Amino acid sequence: MLSLDQLLEILAECSGDQQAAAHGEEVLDREFDMLGYDSLVLLETSAQLKHRYDIDIPEDVIRDLRTPRAVLDYANVPAERD
Amino acid sequence: MSRHIVITGLSVLAPGSTDTEGFWKMITAGRSAIRRTTAFDPTAFRSQAAGEIDLDPLACGFGHREIRRLDRAGLLAVTCARRAAAEAGIAAGTELDPTRLGVSVGNAVGSATSIENEYVVLSDEGREWLVDQSYQSPHLFDYFVPGSLARETAWAVGAEGPVSVVSAGCTSGIDALGHACQLIQEGRAEVMVAGATDAPVTPIAVACFDAIKATTRRNDDPEHATRPFDRTRDGFAIAEGAAMLVLEDSEHARRRGAEIYGTITGYAAQSNAYHMTGLARDGNEMTRAIGLALDEARADPTSVDYVNAHGSGTKQNDLHETEAFKKALGDHAYDIPVSSIKSMIGHSLGAIGAIEVATCALAIRDSVVPPTANLHEPDPECDLDYVPLEARERALDRVLTVGSGFGGFQSAMVLEKWRGGRG
Amino acid sequence: MSRSASTDVLITGLGVTAPTGLGPKEYWNTTLAGGQGIAPLQEFDPEPYTARLAGQITGFDAAAHLPGRLLPQTDRVTRLALVAAEQALEDAQADIGELGTYECGVVTSNATGGFEFSHREMRKLWSQGPQHVSVYQCFAWFYAVNTGQISIRHKMRGPGGVVVAEQAGGLDAIGLARRTINRGRGRLMLTGGVESSFDPWGWVSHLASGAVSTATDPAGAYLPFDRRAEGYVPGEGGAVLVMEEADAARARSGRAPYGRITGHASTFDPAPGVPRPPGLQRAIELALADAGLQPDAVDLVVADAAGVPELDAQEAAALRAVFGPFGVPVCAPKTMVGRLMAGGGPLDVVCALLALRDGVIPPAVNIGELAEDHRVDLVRDEPRFGPLSTALVLARGAGGFNSAVVVERPLS
Numbered sequence: 001m002l003s004l005d006q007l008l009e010i011l012a013e014c015s016g017d018q019q020a021a022a023h024g025e026e027v028l029d030r031e032f033d034m035l036g037y038d039s040l041v042l043l044e045t046s047a048q049l050k051h052r053y054d055i056d057i058p059e060d061v062i063r064d065l066r067t068p069r070a071v072l073d074y075a076n077v078p079a080e081r082d
Numbered sequence: 083m084s085r086h087i088v089i090t091g092l093s094v095l096a097p098g099s100t101d102t103e104g105f106w107k108m109i110t111a112g113r114s115a116i117r118r119t120t121a122f123d124p125t126a127f128r129s130q131a132a133g134e135i136d137l138d139p140l141a142c143g144f145g146h147r148e149i150r151r152l153d154r155a156g157l158l159a160v161t162c163a164r165r166a167a168a169e170a171g172i173a174a175g176t177e178l179d180p181t182r183l184g185v186s187v188g189n190a191v192g193s194a195t196s197i198e199n200e201y202v203v204l205s206d207e208g209r210e211w212l213v214d215q216s217y218q219s220p221h222l223f224d225y226f227v228p229g230s231l232a233r234e235t236a237w238a239v240g241a242e243g244p245v246s247v248v249s250a251g252c253t254s255g256i257d258a259l260g261h262a263c264q265l266i267q268e269g270r271a272e273v274m275v276a277g278a279t280d281a282p283v284t285p286i287a288v289a290c291f292d293a294i295k296a297t298t299r300r301n302d303d304p305e306h307a308t309r310p311f312d313r314t315r316d317g318f319a320i321a322e323g324a325a326m327l328v329l330e331d332s333e334h335a336r337r338r339g340a341e342i343y344g345t346i347t348g349y350a351a352q353s354n355a356y357h358m359t360g361l362a363r364d365g366n367e368m369t370r371a372i373g374l375a376l377d378e379a380r381a382d383p384t385s386v387d388y389v390n391a392h393g394s395g396t397k398q399n400d401l402h403e404t405e406a407f408k409k410a411l412g413d414h415a416y417d418i419p420v421s422s423i424k425s426m427i428g429h430s431l432g433a434i435g436a437i438e439v440a441t442c443a444l445a446i447r448d449s450v451v452p453p454t455a456n457l458h459e460p461d462p463e464c465d466l467d468y469v470p471l472e473a474r475e476r477a478l479d480r481v482l483t484v485g486s487g488f489g490g491f492q493s494a495m496v497l498e499k500w501r502g503g504r505g
Numbered sequence: 506m507s508r509s510a511s512t513d514v515l516i517t518g519l520g521v522t523a524p525t526g527l528g529p530k531e532y533w534n535t536t537l538a539g540g541q542g543i544a545p546l547q548e549f550d551p552e553p554y555t556a557r558l559a560g561q562i563t564g565f566d567a568a569a570h571l572p573g574r575l576l577p578q579t580d581r582v583t584r585l586a587l588v589a590a591e592q593a594l595e596d597a598q599a600d601i602g603e604l605g606t607y608e609c610g611v612v613t614s615n616a617t618g619g620f621e622f623s624h625r626e627m628r629k630l631w632s633q634g635p636q637h638v639s640v641y642q643c644f645a646w647f648y649a650v651n652t653g654q655i656s657i658r659h660k661m662r663g664p665g666g667v668v669v670a671e672q673a674g675g676l677d678a679i680g681l682a683r684r685t686i687n688r689g690r691g692r693l694m695l696t697g698g699v700e701s702s703f704d705p706w707g708w709v710s711h712l713a714s715g716a717v718s719t720a721t722d723p724a725g726a727y728l729p730f731d732r733r734a735e736g737y738v739p740g741e742g743g744a745v746l747v748m749e750e751a752d753a754a755r756a757r758s759g760r761a762p763y764g765r766i767t768g769h770a771s772t773f774d775p776a777p778g779v780p781r782p783p784g785l786q787r788a789i790e791l792a793l794a795d796a797g798l799q800p801d802a803v804d805l806v807v808a809d810a811a812g813v814p815e816l817d818a819q820e821a822a823a824l825r826a827v828f829g830p831f832g833v834p835v836c837a838p839k840t841m842v843g844r845l846m847a848g849g850g851p852l853d854v855v856c857a858l859l860a861l862r863d864g865v866i867p868p869a870v871n872i873g874e875l876a877e878d879h880r881v882d883l884v885r886d887e888p889r890f891g892p893l894s895t896a897l898v899l900a901r902g903a904g905g906f907n908s909a910v911v912v913e914r915p916l917s
Binding site for chain 2: 549550553554555578606607610611615616617618623624626627628629630631632633634635636638639640642643644646647648649650652653654656657659660661662663664665666667668669670671674677681684688690705706709710711712713714715770771772773774775776777779781784787791846902903904905906
């Protein structure tokens with residue numbers, strides 16, 4: 001299971017911006033755009049999810065995941081992918 | 083008194099051919115040269131298609147020492163420079179005063195291939211952070227600093243005037259030519275050998291574009307992999323290439339009776355201050371660059387006969403520049419051909435802008451618009467005339483070429499048919 | 506395309522990241538005091554390498570100067586450039602919004618890119634695989650990165666440019682920025698150059714020039730014009746300057762200008778074996794002609810100061826040919842910081858501007874006996890005071906690049 005904290009930590013590292021991480025659950029449904037995470041941050045985050053947790057989010061999918069909750073849902077319900 | 087800048091020689095080295103006429107024949111036939119990468123084994127990489135040149139340095143006249151000293155980008159630049167200089171009749175040994183001859187070389191990533199090759203040896207394939215100096219090539223410093231590319235070009239043509247590399251990422255080619263034009267206008271040189279070179283088909287460059295998903299994944303069909311303005315496009319194919327042009331003051335060209343391809347009448351470069359890799363959909367800064375270049379050419383937007391697009395084959399780019407063309411040229415944008423030769427020779431980063439300027443000069447010479455290859459299903463959001471698949475005959479008096487690059491660089495250049503005698 | 510008449514171009518703001526100080530004030534105080542910015546490498550143990558001394562910026566805490574989100578995507582060189590750019594804009598009290606975003610542009614020089622960043626990514630690529638390469642590599646390593654990041658951070662949508670000519674490139678960037686203003690394409694330009702590539706891979710690449718001093722004593726390693734000269738010490742950092750069209754600068758309520766850039770020229774040496782003279786003298790003469798000045802108007806030359814006997818002799822010969830033996834005071838502030846590649850020329854322009862402002866020439870340090878044949882009036886050991894109105898700054902880049910910039914006091 002990928003936790004919100006784990007995801008926020010990676011996002012903070014990849015973006016250099018700690019603010020969202022400090023807000024925890026409040027940001028679950030905020031759009032990445034609004035949180036200041038651009039497409040590069042999300043691509044880097046998706047690479048790190050793969051390297052650290054072996055979570056594979058295809059590039060065509062990550063593009064459409066717009067909130068932390070969407071990423072968690074995708075990462076944690078692998079069966080639904082098929 | 084204002085000076086007119088004319089093109090009196092040019093040479094292109096691009097994937098799929100070994101000289102200018104081969105290149106021109108290929109792209110006007112709408113043929114793509116993109117193939118599975120051969121420079122290294124691409125199996126582990128996301129994008130495995132590339133535009134590569136089958137370069138035979140010995141056949142190009144290089145000695146073994148030069149081949150060792152020069153990175154591939156240098157070999158390409160020097161080959162083009164020698165050929166362009168010979169065509170223009172300014173090769174070493176002619177009467178041209180060397181101090182009045184300058185060089186301006188566009189380049190985005192330096193001697194990337196040689197630097198990486200050296201790194202692999204000195205670091206023992208990445209094992210050692212403290213690289214081992216004892217394994218270094220005697221030419222490592224040349225690979226380290228991109229100025230060596232301008233130096234080699236200057237040596238090749240005997241230039242002792244202003245010499246530099248212009249390195250504005252993927253607009254470098256246009257910017258190097260713009261720089262050269264301005265040096266001539268200011269009287270700092272009479273003749274400039276200017277253009278660009280890049281040889282980035284090397285693992286680190288391929289991997290970095292893989293990371294941002296900017297390159298094509300159509301690995302099973304490389305020839306049709308790069309599809310600017312097509313609904314099914316999925317990125318560019320990385321490529322190598324070079325082009326060098328001989329630019330001179332029209333009076334100087336006239337005095338020595340040089341043949342003239344055309345004239346460069348306008349140039350502008352803008353930053354978008356938006357994002358290092360992203361483009362705002364509004365295309366405002368490219369619009370502005372086009373407007374300034376046309377102003378400098380004292381040209382009305384409706385007088386443009388052809389637009390050579392950046393057309394890298396990413397959706398972001400296609401929408402961005404389509405918007406810019408509409409804003410800068412108004413309804414006229416719908417009436418003229420717009421095409422991308424990257425569909426055939428890929429994206430050679432800093433070099434491509436110069437290849438595209440050369441393309442414009444050849445298009446003016448032959449009254450032919452090269453097509454956009456692989457454009458079968460136009461993106462409904464890209465609703466201009468992108469000259470799909472087949473070249474068109476069309477008299478071209480004034481053409482526009484644009485470039486767009488990481489870092490937010492947006493450049494535009496206007497070329498025209500030379501009507502000798504204009505004051 | 507047509508040429509505009511030459512416009513009066515002012516320098517109204519300075520940003521400095523140098524081994525002898527962050528910010529123009531600290532740099533200038535240290536420089537006048539003959540301070541020493543050269544020391545053994547600190548980031549890693551240089552023991553395995555043939556040379557160990559460098560001009561380093563110590564104690565630079567990027568996080569204290571820049572927003573966190575710029576850190577993952579930038580190499581040290583870009584962080585230094587961003588800090589210098591911000592300093593310069595603050596110093597000039599320039600408000601880009603007020604001046605107009607399209608009226609403000611950036612032209613910089615850089616010769617080695619984001620080298621350490623690239624080193625880390627190549628290491629990942631070769632030791633872990635291509636999927637481990639950062640998304641930021643695609644721009645963090647290239648020579649254009651500083652112009653791009655500066656323009657984005659300060660919302661400068663005017664002309665953007667990058668010129669590279671090894672050590673001479675920084676002056677060429679200043680020349681290009683001036684031309685941009687002359688052509689009416691911008692009212693304010695940030696220009697200059699910053700360099701930094703002292704990770705082990707960058708260090709070895711520097712050493713490959715073959716001219717880096719192998720001395721171990723910081724006071725005896727880089728001795729331009731000295732009879733003991735035997736090489737140079739690489740340095741990091743540079744300077745970014747705010748350049749403005751004079752009328753536009755006067756029209757806004759900014760600070761008093763430091764000075765004017767009135768001339769620039771660049772030339773190239775003949776290819777090896779071609780029996781023609783080197784190009785430095787020509788660059789000097791062309792820059793002076795560009796400024797409309799005779800040699801006797803020049804009060805100070807900031808020398809390229811190669812530190813390699815043959816190159817020192819060439820520079821001395823060019824100075825003698827233009828100014829006569831011992832004909833002009835020569836200043837070599839690089840002796841305190843090393844050679845900064847693209848950063849070197851712009852930092853020397855800062856030195857020239859401050860020298861003109863304060864009427865004082867900073868000393869070259871560590872210099873003992875000059876090689877007899879040079880016959881140059883090198884200011885050393887102690888600063889030299891006296892009114893100064895015009896300075897000439899020289900830079901040469903490996904391979905044959907020569908560049909010269911003329912700096913004058915502001916019109917009163």
